[in-house]
Amino acid sequence: xxNKNNKVIFEKPFGLDLESAKKLEIxxxxxxxxxxxxxxxxxxxxxxxxxxxxxxxxxxxxxxVLDNRYVESIELFVEEDLxxxxxxxxxxxxxxxxxxxxxxxxxxxxxxLMDRPLKFISKYIHxxxxxxxxxxxxxxxxxxxxxxxxxxANEAKIYGIKNPKTDTFAKIxxxxxxxxxxxxxxxxRTGKKLEKKCARLNINFKPLSKELESSVxxxxxxxxxxxxxxxxxxxxxxxxKKILESDIVHTSSFSLYKEYAFDPNPSDGHKKLIxxxxxxxxxxxxxxxxxxx
Numbered sequence: 001x002x003n004k005n006n007k008v009i010f011e012k013p014f015g016l017d018l019e020s021a022k023k024l025e026i027x028x029x030x031x032x033x034x035x036x037x038x039x040x041x042x043x044x045x046x047x048x049x050x051x052x053x054x055x056x057x058x059x060x061x062x063x064x065v066l067d068n069r070y071v072e073s074i075e076l077f078v079e080e081d082l083x084x085x086x087x088x089x090x091x092x093x094x095x096x097x098x099x100x101x102x103x104x105x106x107x108x109x110x111x112x113l114m115d116r117p118l119k120f121i122s123k124y125i126h127x128x129x130x131x132x133x134x135x136x137x138x139x140x141x142x143x144x145x146x147x148x149x150x151x152x153a154n155e156a157k158i159y160g161i162k163n164p165k166t167d168t169f170a171k172i173x174x175x176x177x178x179x180x181x182x183x184x185x186x187x188x189r190t191g192k193k194l195e196k197k198c199a200r201l202n203i204n205f206k207p208l209s210k211e212l213e214s215s216v217x218x219x220x221x222x223x224x225x226x227x228x229x230x231x232x233x234x235x236x237x238x239x240x241k242k243i244l245e246s247d248i249v250h251t252s253s254f255s256l257y258k259e260y261a262f263d264p265n266p267s268d269g270h271k272k273l274i275x276x277x278x279x280x281x282x283x284x285x286x287x288x289x290x291x292x293x
Contacts, residue, residue: 108201
C-alpha cells in the first residue's frame with residue numbers, strides 16, 4: 001500500500017523513447033502521486049550546475065548581458081577519453097545523443113537560457129525551464145556531425161553485437177526561438193575515446209568592433225566558463241592592462257572557486273540528490289513535462 005510519505009527515485013534514462021517514457025509516467029502515477037516521483041539526473045548534483053542560477057539571478061550585471069545582444073555562441077561539451085568498456089550492452093541501444101545530450105546537456109542549457117522565475121521555488125523554476133525546451137529547435141541536419149570511434153565495431157563483436165551503428169560522437173546545433181536568444185548558435189558536443197576527459201559550458205561573448213579591436217592589440221572575447229569535470233569551477237575571462245605596460249592588453253582569468261575559497265572538488269553530488277527527495281524538494285529534478293519535451 002502506498003503511503004504519501006513514500007518517495008521513488010528513477011536514475012536516467014526514464015524510458016527509451018517518448019512512447020515508453022509516457023507509459024512509465026502513467027504507471028508511476030497509478031501507484032504514486034506525481035510529488036512522490038523524482039527523476040534523477042546526476043549532473044544536477046554538481047555544484048557548478050547548481051551555481052548557474054545563482055550566478056545569473058543573484059548578479060544583475062550577469063543576467064543583463066546574457067542574451068542575443070551580447071552573446072555570440074554557447075558551447076556545451078562532454079568529452080571522455082575512455083570507450084564504452086563494459087557498458088556496451090546499454091550504450092549500443094542508446095548512443096551518444098540519448099546518453100548525454102538528451103538529458104544532461106538539454107537540462108543544463110535550460111538553466112542558462114531560462115528567464116527569471118516569479119519565485120525561486122521548484123514550480124516556477126520548472127515553468128521557465130519548460131518554456132526554454134519548448135522553444136529549442138534542432139537546426140538543419142547538414143550542420144551536425146555524428147560518428148563512431150574506430151575500435152567500437154570490434155568491441156561490439158566481442159559482446160556478440162552484430163552490425164553496430166551506434167553513435168559514439170555527436171555534435172548538434174540548436175537555436176532557441178524566443179526574443180532573448182533567437183539567433184545565438186547553441187552547440188552541444190559529446191564523444192567517447194577522445195583526447196581527454198573534460199566537461200565544460202562556454203558562454204562566448206561577442207568581440208569588440210573591428211575598429212576597436214585593431215587599436216587594442218591582444219584583446220580577446222569575454223567568456224564565462226563553467227568547468228564541470230574533471231574538476232568543478234566557474235571562470236570569468238576578461239581583458240585587463242598589464243602592470244607597468246600602458247599599451248598591451250592581455251586576457252586574465254578569475255576563478256570564482258579559487259578566489260572565494262569554494263572547494264574545487266566537492267563531494268559526490270548524489271548525496272544531495274538523495275536528501276532532496278527525502279525533504280520533498282523537486283527543484284533539481286525534471287518534471288514529466290520536461291522529460292517529454
